[in-house]
Every structure is written in C-alpha cells, then in structure tokens.
Amino acid sequence: MSKTENLESQEKDLDQGESLLAKLALEAELADYSPVKGCMVIRPYGYALWEMIQSSLDRMIKETGHQNAYFPLFIPESFLKKEAEHVEGFAPECAVVTHGGGKELEEKLVIRPTSETIINYMFSKWIHSYRDLPLLLNQWANIVRWEMRTRLFLRTTEFLWQEGHTAHANKEEAEAEALKMLEVYKTLSEKFLAIPVIDGIKTDSQRFAGAITTYCIEGLMKDGKALQMGTSHYLGQNFAKAFDTKFQDQGGQLQYVYQTSWGVSTRLIGAIIMAHNDEKGLKLPPNIAPVQIIVVPIYKEAAEKEIVLKKCKELEETLQGSFRLKIDDRDQYSPGWKFNHWELKGIPIRINLGPKDINNNVVEIVRRDTNEKLKNVPQNGLLQYLLKLSTEIQENLFRQAKDFQSKNTFNVNNEKEFAEKIVNGGFLTAFWCGNNSCEENIKQKTRATIRCIPFKLPVDQSKKEGYCISCNKDSKQKVFFAKAY
Amino acid sequence: MSKTENLESQEKDLDQGESLLAKLALEAELADYSPVKGCMVIRPYGYALWEMIQSSLDRMIKETGHQNAYFPLFIPESFLKKEAEHVEGFAPECAVVTHGGGKELEEKLVIRPTSETIINYMFSKWIHSYRDLPLLLNQWANIVRWEMRTRLFLRTTEFLWQEGHTAHANKEEAEAEALKMLEVYKTLSEKFLAIPVIDGIKTDSQRFAGAITTYCIEGLMKDGKALQMGTSHYLGQNFAKAFDTKFQDQGGQLQYVYQTSWGVSTRLIGAIIMAHNDEKGLKLPPNIAPVQIIVVPIYKEAAEKEIVLKKCKELEETLQGSFRLKIDDRDQYSPGWKFNHWELKGIPIRINLGPKDINNNVVEIVRRDTNEKLKNVPQNGLLQYLLKLSTEIQENLFRQAKDFQSKNTFNVNNEKEFAEKIVNGGFLTAFWCGNNSCEENIKQKTRATIRCIPFKLPVDQSKKEGYCISCNKDSKQKVFFAKAY
Numbered sequence: 001m002s003k004t005e006n007l008e009s010q011e012k013d014l015d016q017g018e019s020l021l022a023k024l025a026l027e028a029e030l031a032d033y034s035p036v037k038g039c040m041v042i043r044p045y046g047y048a049l050w051e052m053i054q055s056s057l058d059r060m061i062k063e064t065g066h067q068n069a070y071f072p073l074f075i076p077e078s079f080l081k082k083e084a085e086h087v088e089g090f091a092p093e094c095a096v097v098t099h100g101g102g103k104e105l106e107e108k109l110v111i112r113p114t115s116e117t118i119i120n121y122m123f124s125k126w127i128h129s130y131r132d133l134p135l136l137l138n139q140w141a142n143i144v145r146w147e148m149r150t151r152l153f154l155r156t157t158e159f160l161w162q163e164g165h166t167a168h169a170n171k172e173e174a175e176a177e178a179l180k181m182l183e184v185y186k187t188l189s190e191k192f193l194a195i196p197v198i199d200g201i202k203t204d205s206q207r208f209a210g211a212i213t214t215y216c217i218e219g220l221m222k223d224g225k226a227l228q229m230g231t232s233h234y235l236g237q238n239f240a241k242a243f244d245t246k247f248q249d250q251g252g253q254l255q256y257v258y259q260t261s262w263g264v265s266t267r268l269i270g271a272i273i274m275a276h277n278d279e280k281g282l283k284l285p286p287n288i289a290p291v292q293i294i295v296v297p298i299y300k301e302a303a304e305k306e307i308v309l310k311k312c313k314e315l316e317e318t319l320q321g322s323f324r325l326k327i328d329d330r331d332q333y334s335p336g337w338k339f340n341h342w343e344l345k346g347i348p349i350r351i352n353l354g355p356k357d358i359n360n361n362v363v364e365i366v367r368r369d370t371n372e373k374l375k376n377v378p379q380n381g382l383l384q385y386l387l388k389l390s391t392e393i394q395e396n397l398f399r400q401a402k403d404f405q406s407k408n409t410f411n412v413n414n415e416k417e418f419a420e421k422i423v424n425g426g427f428l429t430a431f432w433c434g435n436n437s438c439e440e441n442i443k444q445k446t447r448a449t450i451r452c453i454p455f456k457l458p459v460d461q462s463k464k465e466g467y468c469i470s471c472n473k474d475s476k477q478k479v480f481f482a483k484a485y
Numbered sequence: 486m487s488k489t490e491n492l493e494s495q496e497k498d499l500d501q502g503e504s505l506l507a508k509l510a511l512e513a514e515l516a517d518y519s520p521v522k523g524c525m526v527i528r529p530y531g532y533a534l535w536e537m538i539q540s541s542l543d544r545m546i547k548e549t550g551h552q553n554a555y556f557p558l559f560i561p562e563s564f565l566k567k568e569a570e571h572v573e574g575f576a577p578e579c580a581v582v583t584h585g586g587g588k589e590l591e592e593k594l595v596i597r598p599t600s601e602t603i604i605n606y607m608f609s610k611w612i613h614s615y616r617d618l619p620l621l622l623n624q625w626a627n628i629v630r631w632e633m634r635t636r637l638f639l640r641t642t643e644f645l646w647q648e649g650h651t652a653h654a655n656k657e658e659a660e661a662e663a664l665k666m667l668e669v670y671k672t673l674s675e676k677f678l679a680i681p682v683i684d685g686i687k688t689d690s691q692r693f694a695g696a697i698t699t700y701c702i703e704g705l706m707k708d709g710k711a712l713q714m715g716t717s718h719y720l721g722q723n724f725a726k727a728f729d730t731k732f733q734d735q736g737g738q739l740q741y742v743y744q745t746s747w748g749v750s751t752r753l754i755g756a757i758i759m760a761h762n763d764e765k766g767l768k769l770p771p772n773i774a775p776v777q778i779i780v781v782p783i784y785k786e787a788a789e790k791e792i793v794l795k796k797c798k799e800l801e802e803t804l805q806g807s808f809r810l811k812i813d814d815r816d817q818y819s820p821g822w823k824f825n826h827w828e829l830k831g832i833p834i835r836i837n838l839g840p841k842d843i844n845n846n847v848v849e850i851v852r853r854d855t856n857e858k859l860k861n862v863p864q865n866g867l868l869q870y871l872l873k874l875s876t877e878i879q880e881n882l883f884r885q886a887k888d889f890q891s892k893n894t895f896n897v898n899n900e901k902e903f904a905e906k907i908v909n910g911g912f913l914t915a916f917w918c919g920n921n922s923c924e925e926n927i928k929q930k931t932r933a934t935i936r937c938i939p940f941k942l943p944v945d946q947s948k949k950e951g952y953c954i955s956c957n958k959d960s961k962q963k964v965f966f967a968k969a970y
Contacts, residue, residue, distance in 0.1 A: 034557045035564070035606055036594060044552035044622065051553065067529035068536065072519045073596075073627055073643050074580075079520070092587045095559075097596070099581040100642075101631030109521060111558075111582070111596075121520055131817065137529065142558055142627065146586030157585075158558050332616065 017223030017274065017485075018151050024273050025152040028282050028345050031269075038147040038157030042266065045345065046153075048290035049269055050160065054140065056192050056288065057162065057264070060184045066136040066164060071118050073142075074109040079117040082242040086116065089209020093145040095157075111144040116210060116235070116261055119165045120243035127257060129248045130169050134177070138164045143265070153270030154227070154485045161265035167257040169249065171236070174258035175213075178234040181262040182215045185230035193268060194285040194397040195219045195275045196405050197229060198427070198480055200452030205436055208261075212236040218451040218480065220405045221274035224425015226451045226482035229271050232262035270485075275401050282346025283368050285397050286390040293325040293386065294347040296338045298354035311358050315351065318383055323390070343368060348393050349386065369393045369400070411461055415442075415469050418481070422446045427482050429457065431466035431475040438470035442481065451480045502708030502759065502970075503636050509758050510637040513767050513830050516754075523632040523642030527751065530830065531638075533775035534754055535645065539625065541677050541773065542647065542749070545669045551621040551649060556603050558627075559594040564602040567727040571601065574694020578630040580642075596629040601695060601720070601746055604650045605728035612742060614733045615654050619662070623649045628750070638755030639712070639970045646750035652742040654734065656721070659743035660698075663719040666747040667700045670715035678753060679770040679882040680704045680760045681890050682714060683912070683965055685937030690921055693746075697721040703936040703965065705890045706759035709910015711936045711967035714756050717747035755970075760886050767831025768853050770882050771875040778810040778871065779832045781823045783839035796843050800836070803868055808875070828853065833878050834871065854878045854885070896946055900927075900954050903966070907931045912967050914942065916951035916960040923955035927966065936965045 025031045030046030033039075042050065058068075074097065081087045094110040112118065119137070127135060140162045147157045164181060168174040182199060189195045197217035207214045211233035219229050239245070240256035249255050276283040286292050297312050299305040312327045319325050328338050335352070342350060352364040363382065365374040367389065377385060408426030412418045421428055432438060432450065443449050457478055468475045510516045515531030518524075527535065543553075559582065566572045579595040597603065604622070612620060625647045632642045649666060653659040667684060674680045682702035692699045696718035704714045724730070725741035734740050761768040771777050782797050784790040797812045804810050813823050820837070827835060837849040848867065850859040852874065862870060893911030897903045906913055917923060917935065928934050942963055953960045 032607065032610070034559075035561060035603070036557055036559045039557040039559060041557065041607055042555035044554045047554045048552070050555075068532045069529045070527035070532050070535075070645065072521055072524040072526065073629070074519075074521045074524060076520060094585070095582045095594075096584040097580045098583045100579075101633065102577050109580075118520070122517065122526055125517070144558070148586065160555065 017221065017225055020223065020277075021154065021270060021274055022152055024277060024282060025270075030273070031152045033150060033152075036157070038150050040150060040152050040156045040158075042160075045290065046269060049272070049284070049288065050266055052288040052290055053188070053192070053268055054162075057184070057188050058140075060187065061138050061162070061164065064180060064184060066138045066166075068139060069137050070139050070141070071112075071115050071122065073112055075112050075115070075118045077108040077110055079121065080110055082117065083210045083239055085238075086210035090114065090145075095144045095146060112141070113143060113145045114261070114263075115139070115141070115163055116165065116239050117243070120239045120245050120259075123165075123167055123257070124243050124245040127167060127245060127247050130250055133167060133169045133247060133257065134173065135167045136164075136177075137166065138162055151270075151485065153273065154267055159265050159267065161263050163261060163263040166260045167240075167245065168259070169247065169255070169257070171258050174236075174260050175234050178213070178215060178232045178260040178262065181260070182217065182230070182232040185217050185232065185262070185264055188264070189217055189219065189229055189268075189271075190398065192285065192287045193272055193275070194287075194394060194401060195229070195271055196398065196402045198452060198454050200454035200480070202231070202452055203436070203439060203450045203479075205439055206449065208233045210235060210238050211261075212238065216452050218482070219271055219275060220408060220427055220482070221271070221485070222277065222404065223274065224408060224483070226427065226480075226484040227267070227271050227274065228451070228484065229268060230262070230264040233260060235259040235261060276346070276397055278371075280340070280371070281344030283397060284346035284348060286348045286394045289346070289348050290324060291326045291345075291347050292323045292390060293319065293349045293351060294342045295325065295327045295351045295353060296335055296342070297327065297329055298335050298352055304355050307358060308353060308355060312353055315353070315363075315379075315382070319386065322383060322387060339366075349389060365389070367393055369396045406458075409458060412469065413466065414472075415445075418442070418448075418469050419446060422448050422481070422483065425483060427451070427480050429461060429478050429480055430469040432477055432479045433468035433471055433473045433475045434477060435468075435471065438468055441470045446483075448481045448483050451482050451484060453477060453479050502706065502710055505708065505762075506639065506755060506759055507637055509762060509767060510755075515758070516637045518635060518637075521642070523635050525635060525637050525641045525643075527645075530775065531754060534757070534769070534773065535751055537773040537775055538673070538677070538753055539647075542669070542673050543625075545672065546623050546647070546649065549665060549669060551623045551651075553624060554622050555624050555626070556597075556600050556607065558597055560597050560600070560603045562593040562595055564606065565595055567602065568695045568724055570723075571695035575599065575630075580629045580631060597626070598628060598630045599746070599748075600624070600626070600648055601650065601724050602728070605724045605730050605744075608650075608652055608742070609728050609730040612652060612730060612732050615735055618652060618654045618732060618742065619658065620652045621649075621662075622651065623647055636755075636970065638751055638758065644750050644752065646748050648746060648748040651745045652725075652730065653744070654732065654740070654742070656743050659721075659745050660719050663698070663700055663717045663745040663747065666745070667702065667715070667717040670702050670717065670747070670749055673749070674702055674704065674714055674753075674756075675883065677770065677772045678757055678760070679772075679879060679886060680714070680756055681883065681887045683937060683939050685939035685965070687716070687937055688921070688924060688935045688964075690924055691934065693718045695720065695723050697723065701937050703967070704756055704760060705893060705912055705967070706756070706970070707762065707889065708759065709893060709968070711912065711965075711969040712752070712756050712759065713936070713969065714753060715747070715749040718745060720744040720746060761831070761882055763856075765825070765856070766829030768882060769831035769833060771833045771879045774831070774833050775809060776811045776830075776832050777808045777875060778804065778834045778836060779827045780810065780812045780836045780838060781820055781827070782812065782814055783820050783837055789840050792843060793838060793840060797838055800838070800848075800864075800867070804871065807868060807872060824851075834874060850874070852878055854881045891943075894943060897954065898951065899957075900930075903927070903933075903954050904931060907933050907966070907968065910968060912936070912965050914946060914963050914965055915954040917962055917964045918953035918956055918958045918960045919962060920953075920956065923953055926955045931968075933966045933968050936967050936969060938962060938964050
C-alpha cells in the first residue's frame with residue numbers, strides 16, 4: 001500500500017470533529033499515522049506534551065503515597081480467563097502472540113490490554129500480612145486494545161498510559177482510594193489541562209470489566225462530544241478471589257484484599273486538542289505547554305539582525321529560569337510564517353521583538369488564548385508581567401472551556417426534547433430510571449450514551465424527582481447523556 | 486505450574502555470578518520473576534533506580550540536541566525483511582502477533598526487537614530536504630527479544646531501554662554522532678554508575694545486525710565477567726537504502742541519509758548490582774541512589790522515642806533540599822534489623838541517631854562503600870559534611886571498581902597463557918590477526934569472546950606489534966577478550 005493510500009484509508013469515515021482532530025494533530029506535528037492500522041507515531045512535539053502531563057501527574061501520584069513499578073507486557077491467556085467479566089470485556093480487543101523465539105508457544109500470550117491479572121498474580125506472591133497493606137503501585141506503560149480505525153490520540157490500538165493498582169485491608173479504604181485518585185485526575189484536568197470535567201459514576205453498561213464501581217471524569221469537547229478523560233475503579237475482591245490474593249488480618253484470619261485500579265492515557269492529548277483550539281490551531285495551557293513563550297526576532301538587514309538577536313538572548317537569560325522559552329531565529333522563514341507556525345502549535349505567549357521595540361525599551365506580546373496583541377509592554381518588569389499573564393491565560397482557557405460547557409449543558413424532560421437537543425451535541429441532563437434497557441433504547445435512537453451519574457448536578461437544577469426520559473417511570477436520578485468519542 | 490516450581494525452573498542453570506545477581510536482585514526487592522518465562526517484574530526499588538538512570542541520561546540526551554518521540558510497538562513482518570543482515574540477526578528472537586481483535590491478521594506483526602525499520606519508514610515520510618537534517622530522535626520504550634532463561638536485568642525477554650535514531654546529510658557527521666553518544670554513555674557509566682568502562686569497536690561477529698560499525702562500552706563485573714553496557718551504531722546508508730530515506734541536498738540532488746542508532750537498557754541495573762556489592766548486599770553510588778541517606782532512630786522507651794523522632798525530623802528539614810533522605814521510623818523492626826535491611830539495599834549513607842547523640846549534639850554515620858563507622862560527627866555543619874562525604878563515596882566506588890578492573894586486566898601472549906588466565910575471569914588483552922576464524926577458535930576453546938577493539942590500550946602496554954594468540958600470524962591489533970554475560 002502506498003503511503004498516501006494508507007493515510008487516506010486511515011482517515012476515511014471520520015466525522016467532522018474527528019477530521020478536525022486529525023488535521024490539528026497532523027499539522028501541528030503532534031502525531032502521525034503508523035504503517036500498522038490503528039497505531040500512531042507520537043512526534044516530538046506531541047511527546048513533549050505527554051512528558052509535561054506525565055511529570056505533573058507523576059508528582060501527584062507519588063505525593064499520594066504511590067510507588068512506580070513495571071510489570072510485563074505479556075499476560076498468559078489463561079490469566080485473562082480467571083475473572084469472568086474481565087475476559088468477556090477484553091478478549092475481543094486483544095493482540096495475541098502465538099510464536100516466540102522461532103517456535104509456537106505452548107500457551108498463547110496476550111499483550112496487556114490492562115494489567116489487573118498479571119499484577120494480581122504478583123500481589124498474591126508479595127502480600128502475606130496486614131502489614132504489607134496498603135500496597136500502592138503505579139506503572140507507566142504501553143497498552144494494546146485492537147482498533148480498526150485510528151482516531152489519533154483518542155482511539156489507537158497501542159497507547160501510552162499510567163495504571164494504578166492498589167490493595168487494601170478493607171472495603172472503606174479501597175473505596176476512598178478510588179475516589180482520591182479520581183480527584184487527582186480532576187485536578188490534573190482542571191488545573192493543568194484547563195478542561196472542566198463532570199465527575200461521577202458509570203452505569204453498569206459502561207463499567208470496567210471486572211469492577212464493582214467505575215468512577216469517571218468526563219470533558220466536553222468543542223465539537224459537542226463528550227470525552228471520558230480518566231477512570232478509577234473500585235474492584236472489590238473480584239480479582240483477589242480469582243488470583244487468591246489474601247492477607248492475614250490482625251486477628252490472624254486470612255482475608256481477600258480489596259482493590260482499586262485507575263488510569264489516564266495519551267487520550268488526554270486528544271482532549272487538549274479538542275477542548276482548546278480555533279481556526280488558527282491549538283491553544284495550549286501554559287501549565288503543560290512544552291514551550292510557553294516563543295520569541296520571534298524581527299529584522300531586515302544584517303546590522304539590525306545582530307542587535308535584535310542580542311536582545312533576544314538577553315530576554316532569554318532573564319526569563320529562562322521561570323519559563324520554557326524558545327527563540328525562533330531561523331533565517332529561512334519570515335516573521336509572518338513564524339507567527340502562523342507557532343499559533344498552529346498553540347504556544348501560549350509570543351514575543352515579537354524588532355529594532356523599534358528595542359529603541360523604545362518595550363516588546364510586543366501576543367496571547368494565544370484571545371489572540372490579543374499587547375503593544376509596548378515595558379522590558380522593565382517584564383518577568384513579573386509575564387508571570388501574571390501566564391496565570392491569566394491558564395485561568396482564561398479554563399474559563400472559556402467552562403463557559404462552553406455551561407452553554408452546552410441542557411436539561412431535557414422527555415424523549416422528544418432529548419432528540420431535538422442532542423443533534424447539536426453537548427451534555428444533556430435527564431432523569432433515568434436506572435434500567436439498562438432504557439439506556440440502550442436512547443443509544444439506539446440517538447447514539448448518545450449515559451456519560452455518568454454525576455456526584456453533583458449543575459446548581460440550577462434543583463428538582464430531585466422526575467420521569468425517566470425513555471420509559472416515563474418515576475425516577476430520582478438525573479444523569480449526564482452525550483454523544484461520545 | 487506452582488509459583489515455587491516456576492521460580493526454581495527460572496533459576497536452574499545459573500552459574501555463580503548469575504546466582505549472586507538473582508539473589509541480590511530478589512532480596513533487595515529490585516525485581517521478581519514473572520509468570521511468563523524470560524520476563525521479569527521491576528519492583529518499586531528497582532524502578533526507582535531506573536528512574537534515576539533515566540533522568541540523568543535523558544538530560545544528557547536532550548542537552549546534545551535530541552528530542553524524544555514514540556514509535557509503535559508493532560512492526561509489519563515485511564519491514565524486518567527489507568534489510569538482509571537485520572532480519573537474519575533479529576528474526577529468531579522475535580515475538581510474533583498473529584491474531585488481533587479476534588481475527589487472524591493478514592500480515593503478521595513482530596514486537597519491536599529494536600526500531601530501525603519502523604523509524605526509517607517514518608523518516609522517509611518526514612525527510613525531504615537537507616533542511617530537515619540532522620534529525621535527532623530518541624525513544625524510551627519496551628523491547629522484546631526472546632530468551633529461554635531469565636537473568637534478571639541482564640537478559641530478559643522484555644526489557645526497558647532508550648533507543649536513539651538519527652539521520653544526517655553526510656558520513657562524517659553521522660560517524661561523529663555515533664561517537665558522541667558513546668561518550669555520553671561512558672559519562673553515564675563512569676560519573677553516575679561509578680563503573681569504569683573500556684570503549685572501542687566491536688568485531689564483525691559482534692556487530693549490530695545492519696550496522697557498518699558498532700561502538701561499545703564494556704564493564705567488568707565482580708565475578709570477572711564482562712558486561713556490554715551500551716552500544717552506538719554507525720549505520721551508514723543501509724537502512725536508508727532499504728526504506729528509500731532520501732533528501733535533496735544543497736545542490737538539488739537526491740541522496741540517501743546517513744544514520745546512527747544507540748541504546749542502553751535496564752541491563753545497567755544489573756551492572757550496578759554486579760559492580761558494587763559485598764556480602765551485606767548492594768552498594769549504590771550516591772548520584773543514582775533513590776535514597777541517599779537513611780536515618781535510623783534509636784530509642785527504648787516512649788519518652789526517648791518522641792525526642793529522637795523530633796530530632797530526626799529536624800535533620801530531615803535541614804537535609805531534604807540537598808539529599809534524597811528517608812527516616813525509617815517503623816516500630817515493628819529493631820535498629821539491627823533496619824541496619825541489615827538498608828545495607829542490603831545499598832543506601833550510601835546511614836545516620837544512626839539516639840538519645841546520647843542528641844545530648845552530645847552529634848550523629849553516628851555509617852558509609853556503605855567502606856562500611857566504616859564515623860562516630861560523633863557534629864550536628865553543627867552536618868549538611869556540608871554530608872555533601873563532601875557523598876562526593877567521596879561516589880568517587881571511592883568508582884576507584885574501587887577501577888582498581889578491580891586494573892587488577893583483573895591481564896596481558897597474554899599466546900594461547901596457553903590465555904587458557905590459564907581466562908579461568909579466573911577478567912579482561913585479557915592479546916594480539917589478534919583480525920580473522921573471524923581465530924576469534925571463533927578462542928571462543929570454542931574458552932567461551933571467551935572479543936569484547937572490543939579498544940580506542941586506547943592500558944598505559945603499561947606500549948608494544949604495538951605481536952602475534953595473533955590463535956594463529957600466531959603477525960598482528961598490529963590488540964583487543965580485549967573476556968567471558969561475558
């Protein structure tokens with residue numbers, strides 16, 4: 001297959017939002033299609049963004065008492081089958097290794113679609129007594145879940161993620177852990193990625209295969225679709241029973257451990273792309289932008305060039321301890337080309353610096369969140385100015401996304417209203433009786449699914465009771481619906 | 486298979502050095518065997534060590550102008566076949582995916598044993614002009630090369646590594662790059678891991694499959710075996726021709742790029758274990774020790790405990806900006822147990838702190854490199870004292886290893902001397918005619934291989950000519966032989 005055909009076949013069937021995602025991811029050089037269908041290549045700019053997300057989250061994971069470890073890529077096929085729901089959920093998505101070292105294997109190996117099984121096997125070796133608990137581990141790893149279509153960052157056969165796996169002496173502690181890590185994910189999303197989320201509980205149909213409860217955070221993208229950005233599972237004793245993971249409690253009794261698992265992935269890069277963009281390209285929040293400030297020197301002849309570049313270097317020295325800064329001093333591109341280039345890449349702050357600015361002891365600043373040009377900013381006190389501006393951009397991107405979410409969250413009271421509203425996307429809040437068949441009915445008719453049973457409803461929705469939008473039966477539970485990636 | 490049987494079967498056939506490695510890796514909780522033969526689990530302490538190595542090396546990789554990216558785990562089987570030597574070298578070690586998403590695949594996928602092929606496929610899409618060069622990328626990834634026996638960290642079916650891949654406009658620049666990265670590896674090994682290395686060129690029989698030249702660094706372990714700690718390859722245009730990776734040069738001509746690749750892996754953890762240990766356990770160099778200082782509070786009754794722990798906290802506050810420090814305040818273990826525990830784990834510096842020390846305004850320090858006890862070290866000025874001590878320990882561990890290497894490097898002049906000396910291990914320097922058959926002959930008789938043709942011989946070896954130890958023909962080339970892992 002030629003490269004062009006391959007690309008086209010990977011891009012066909014994409015809807016409008018997906019096309020925009022692909023366009024931005026490719027043009028901003030965040031990712032590219034791989035020759036293997038469903039896989040992607042994360043290019044340096046995309047990977048730098050992942051490193052920023054990683055370092056923010058890794059710090060929070062460690063601050064909450066977890067340690068990193070690394071478990072094998074290969075899982076014996078029999079392991080997957082030990083937990084009935086788990087194998088049903090994951091077997092159809094697995095890549096299977098049948099040959100290794102030139103021979104057919106006695107037992108097939110699946111490539112981890114998630115690591116609960118192999119980790120429980122190890123936990124059962126390591127955990128003996130209540131003194132070994134809680135055991136709080138995390139791993140950064142690649143994961144494989146088969147996809148026929150590639151949606152860069154959002155759905156790919158291989159993706160990068162972290163998966164936390166913990167074991168506890170009792171139910172309460174494990175449940176608290178699952179909620180604590182959901183809160184960490186919410187902080188990551190809102191404070192770093194500047195994406196407001198709805199947090200809540202998944203319905204049975206969307207629950208992780210093998211979990212008792214799946215908690216989630218859901219973001220709303222600019223094309224009106226919801227994106228599941230992170231999940232945290234209370235696993236109860238399901239895997240402990242399957243793998244005989246027991247501990248001796250303080251009374252000397254053998255008990256199964258209670259467990260959690262939780263993960264976020266490179267999908268978060270897709271979330272950033274789809275939550276913050278305009279017709280010029282990406283808009284990266286300063287807290288996770290690999291480059292926060294781009295300096296574009298502006299000059300005509302060689303004499304000017306020298307003066308301008310010298311001043312740029314001075315600026316760099318002043319700012320580099322406080323910011324991730326880059327000077328684009330490439331000769332072969334015009335300033336205009338550079339403006340477009342770095343706007344496409346979503347750099348939060350651009351400094352334009354020419355001879356006139358130098359004479360006047362000022363710089364010109366362009367902020368990417370609003371595309372506003374700030375002329376004649378004094379060089380004196382620039383560091384403080386930029387620190388303030390950077391915070392403002394971070395907050396403003398969150399505010400913009402929050403406004404968008406509020407304006408695109410609609411309460412609906414019946415199936416007719418639902419059908420009308422869902423056409424334009426957004427979150428729909430509606431009463432639901434709790435029956436899987438009603439959820440399925442809505443999905444069949446509208447392609448919308450229940451994103452979560454929220455912990456908290458929007459403030460303007462005081463009504464505590466109503467009628468299920470599908471079956472009209474009494475309901476005390478309002479949920480968030482949306483079309484989702 | 487039961488867990489015990491599995492462990493035993495994984496451990497059988499290990500020689501003495503390998504047994505020590507397994508014992509230390511398991512007892513210090515660096516790693517454990519996985520249920521899949523040949524694979525291992527990296528436990529939190531081992532992974533923390535890997536994170537330390539990663540952060541040191543990643544900084545140097547970035548400082549030398551490289552960017553991180555991520556390429557897919559899956560490589561189409563046909564890619565491997567495009568470079569004739571490459572497929573011959575790697576196909577027998579590959580794990581092969583034949584089924585995905587519940588279906589048999591049209592084309593089998595191999596799990597990357599190294600990524601030259603898939604990266605060249607992408608390079609050929611990205612590189613068009615000399616302006617796109619040099620292209621300097623690196624990735625941190627997991628790799629699979631089938632092994633029937635597990636030697637924890639040294640040989641495992643799956644391992645973690647970084648692999649650099651670069652493309653250049655000419656031969657000279659590519660060769661300089663390969664050597665530059667070898668130098669980075671040497672710095673990593675000597676300045677961070679405190680392991681002296683011999684650097685040089687691999688013979689044809691040990692060259693990377695697909696390379697023109699393979700450079701390497703070789704360390705000597707305490708059991709007398711050599712360990713290849715890192716390799717850097719000048720690939721010439723071999724992969725460029727196989728994947729049609731071309732650029733338009735400044736004269737408008739299409740040319741194939743010149744390339745390099747280079748990598749180090751979690752094997753370096755094995756090197757640390759085998760280069761620095763004694764009968765008490767590991768000895769970690771301070772520069773990469775996840776915990777540099779362990780504080781053990783010593784007390785009898787509750788009143789003492791409170792005072793001692795308060796003082797420990799004060800120490801922590803003074804030292805924590807400068808050191809990675811931990812207080813072992815666990816009640817269920819005695820000080821003696823803790824001493825053994827942290828010695829096994831190789832913590833460079835231990836501070837013992839009891840009521841008497843507090844009264845006298847001193848601490849007791851035990852350094853792990855020499856196991857020397859430093860009594861009555863004044864608390865006043867302790868930070869400066871410890872900074873100096875830490876540097877001294879780092880340097881001393883290197884010096885110890887360097888002495889060991891010097892004492893175990895022998896010059897031999899003929900096959901008889903070779904056979905006598907090789908029994909006790911160590912590096913043997915000897916003249917070699919350059920013929921593969923002589924190298925093979927020595928290997929068959931002694932199990933020793935040529936580790937490298939060194940850039941520089943030991944200072945005491947001034948003789949520039951001699952006779953090949955195998956065929957006795959004239960030779961102008963002295964090489965390093967050793968038995969190797």
